[in-house]
């Protein structure tokens with residue numbers, strides 16, 4: 389294949405991905421910072437991060453009072469409890485965070501691919517020339533300039549760029565309040581969401597489920613998930629505490645959560661591992677509980693059973709209201725399924741039943757070194773935190 393190397397290298401500030409950023413690169417970053425004024429935002433994402441790189445990046449953000457967001461399913465790159473953390477940019481992004489990104493004068497995208505998920509389908513940043521000044525750092529040179537002509541494109545590994553940025557400190561007094569304001573918007577986004585405030589009162593409240601998990605699980609618990617609307621309850625409301633507390637795919641593949649949880653529980657038997665799985669999602673790879681049982685691994689799998697491929701049903705209702713096709717599921721008794729592997733199983737239909745079931749699952753998994761399944765009977769109406777299925781159908785019908 390012909391590769392226009394000359395063109396590429398004149399467009400791209402190129403560093404060896406494994407090498408170090410030189411003085412010029414750092415200085416240009418500082419210039420951007422100084423130009424940026426009060427509305428800068430950092431977006432972290434991608435792969436190749438180490439614990440030290442995350443620490444370096446945190447030092448950089450603290451020293452320069454920068455708000456930090458994480459790209460879709462990369463929330464574990466920055467401690468979500470940190471005052472500079474302001475939320476994730478992916479499916480169902482906080483509208484306040486989306487507005488902040490759109491209005492930013494500088495976006496420092498360190499590591500993420502700037503694709504559909506991280507840009508709300510190319511609306512947060514206009515392609516190919518965003519209004520914001522854009523610094524895009526990525527380890528793969530082919531990603532730089534692929535969609536966006538950033539003002540500064542840096543090909544670098546994450547440890548190298550983070551180590552370089554650690555030393556960067558500019559006068560940030562002009563935007564001293566920005567992280568706290570953005571953080572307040574993130575915290576408001578953590579409140580009990582719209583569906584439960586607007587009269588959807590199902591027996592099992594999924595927001596309460598996550599609040600209970602916040603009390604029961606250690607901060608360094610590893611959460612895994614596959615794909616489906618159920619994953620929003622973890623991705624939006626669980627406070628990921630740092631690197632490798634989230635195992636999930638940015639490609640959004642179903643079926644990933646259970647095998648990921650089983651492997652995590654085998655590799656790190658001392659950690660608590662919890663998988664969020666949809667019913668459709670679980671039915672793809674749930675048999676991997678056999679591997680857990682075989683190796684004495686003890687993940688706890690929470691199955692969100694709404695009796696359907698809810699995400700697809702949501703799209704059906706949006707595009708073709710009331711035309712439901714091929715999205716219903718005939719499910720087994722997931723609690724009994726867990727027991728069939730010599731593990732623990734519990735069925736939860738009401739909010740108050742969740743805490744004792746989860747406590748028992750954690751205890752059983754820990755003591756017997758066997759997997760556990762907590763089977764949640766989920767009201768199909770609770771399709772997203774923001775809208776019920778009926779509300780989605782009704783709003784389409786009005787179009």
Ligand SMILES: Cc1ncc(C[n+]2csc(CCOP(=O)(O)OP(=O)(O)O)c2C)c(N)n1
Nearest residue numbers: 616617618641642666667668669697698699
């Ligand atoms: C391997 C794979 N196949 C298909 C899809 C498309 N897809 C995305 S979500 C979804 C349905 C998920 O259903 P479920 O796990 O029950 O979660 P729910 O949306 O009901 O919460 C499908 C089919 C996908 N993301 N990955």
Ligand SMILES: [Mg+2]
Nearest residue numbers: 666667696698
């Ligand atoms: Mg489902």
